[in-house]
Amino acid sequence: AQTVTQSQPEMSVQEAETVTLSCTYDTSESNYYLFWYKQPPSRQMILVIRQEAYKQQNATENRFSVNFQKAAKSFSLKISDSQLGDTAMYFCASGEKLVFGTGTRLLVSP
Amino acid sequence: DTGVSQDPRHKITKRGQNVTFRCDPISEHNRLYWYRQTLGQGPEFLTYFQNEAQLEKSRLLSDRFSAERPKGSFSTLEIQRTEQGDSAMYLCASSLERVVGPIQETQYFGPGTRLLVL
Numbered sequence: 001a002q003t004v005t006q007s008q009p010e011m012s013v014q015e016a017e018t019v020t021l022s023c024t025y026d027t028s029e030s031n032y033y034l035f036w037y038k039q040p041p042s043r044q045m046i047l048v049i050r051q052e053a054y055k056q057q058n059a060t061e062n063r064f065s066v067n068f069q070k071a072a073k074s075f076s077l078k079i080s081d082s083q084l085g086d087t088a089m090y091f092c093a094s095g096e097k098l099v100f101g102t103g104t105r106l107l108v109s110p
Numbered sequence: 111d112t113g114v115s116q117d118p119r120h121k122i123t124k125r126g127q128n129v130t131f132r133c134d135p136i137s138e139h140n141r142l143y144w145y146r147q148t149l150g151q152g153p154e155f156l157t158y159f160q161n162e163a164q165l166e167k168s169r170l171l172s173d174r175f176s177a178e179r180p181k182g183s184f185s186t187l188e189i190q191r192t193e194q195g196d197s198a199m200y201l202c203a204s205s206l207e208r209v210v211g212p213i214q215e216t217q218y219f220g221p222g223t224r225l226l227v228l
Binding site: 004032033035037042043044045046047050052091093096097098099100101102103 | 143145150151152153154155158166168199201203213214216217218219220221222
């Protein structure tokens with residue numbers, strides 16, 4: 001069975017700073033995908049970034065990038081130049097039938 | 111593309127009543143998923159469809175739960191004889207899975223239906 005662990009219940013960062021959210025996972029699959037989803041207070045889940053495990057290059061989407069360490073089964077999300085609109089719950093997920101972590105609440109303050 | 115929609119957005123019911131939720135996926139998406147999210151937790155997989163076929167049900171989906179996707183388009187999730195423990199956000203997601211190839215496509219989520227059982 002797949003498991004996803006997020007060990008940071010809450011994180012705070014000031015606007016324009018950089019923050020990294022941690023995620024570790026366990027899977028028996030050889031080819032798999034990893035996702036970071038954002039859930040703002042309105043609760044609509046939005047995809048932030050995805051990573052294919054067979055790709056060594058870390059995925060990047062504008063201010064969002066990942067540090068994918070396959071051997072360590074680690075998949076952290078880096079948010080650069082944080083904005084107030086980044087305030088949300090962030091979930092790491094993996095698997096065809098997505099298995100989610102418990103989430104990290106990120107608060108971006110002015 | 112209007113995105114995934116769900117109806118109703120909120121539902122309050124009394125214990126023992128039946129409720130039904132609807133999900134309209136992104137048009138032409140062949141996969142449809144149902145998840146349940148309780149307060150402070152990540153979503154948990156309930157069931158999913160490939161077109162009209164229900165391919166898998168989680169152990170979380172008791173006999174009181176039934177889901178359908180009769181024409182491979184919209185889906186309904188019914189909970190019979192609701193219990194207070196059913197109170198949660200019910201999320202629907204859809205994706206367009208290729209028939210050939212190992213690529214896993216992104217799931218796009220709807221706004222959810224928040225259920226409160228009194």
